[in-house]
Amino acid sequence: MSEPSKELERESIALRILWMLIFAIVWQLAEIVLAGVVLLQLGYRLFYGAPNGGLQGFGDSLSQYLQQIGRFGTFNSEEKPWPFADWPSARAPEDNEPHSVPPAPHPVRDEEPKL
Numbered sequence: 736m737s738e739p740s741k742e743l744e745r746e747s748i749a750l751r752i753l754w755m756l757i758f759a760i761v762w763q764l765a766e767i768v769l770a771g772v773v774l775l776q777l778g779y780r781l782f783y784g785a786p787n788g789g790l791q792g793f794g795d796s797l798s799q800y801l802q803q804i805g806r807f808g809t810f811n812s813e814e815k816p817w818p819f820a821d822w823p824s825a826r827a828p829e830d831n832e833p834h835s836v837p838p839a840p841h842p843v844r845d846e847e848p849k850l
Contacts, residue, residue, distance in 0.1 A: 753810050754807075754815060755807070758807060758808060758815075759808065761804065765800060765801055765804075768795050769798065771796045772797065775787075776794065776820075786828075791825070791828050791831070791849060793825070795826055796822060796824060799823035800816060803823065
């Protein structure tokens with residue numbers, strides 16, 4: 736290996752270490768958020784008997800994001816996670832249908848509005 740090539744490789748690994756440290760901090764924050772989503776989803780499930788669709792989608796995409804950080808940190812991927820890549824899209828739930836609230840019926844009026 737030539738001298739400039741070794742220096743470039745050292746700079747590249749130093750930059751990679753910096754990104755890995757930043758993503759390690761992001762991992763810790765995302766882990767706390769995911770724990771909050773788990774607790775909220777549990778409460779919602781106990782109260783309504785079915786999970787919340789919005790929390791299902793966000794929890795799935797957040798767990799995929801954590802997977803991307805793990806793959807980048809363990810050198811299984813060279814692609815940096817969000818914000819350098821797109822945020823992962825949520826997949827459809829496997830077993831649990833989300834709780835849905837039907838739209839409220841409109842009241843029927845027999846008379847015209849008075850001006």
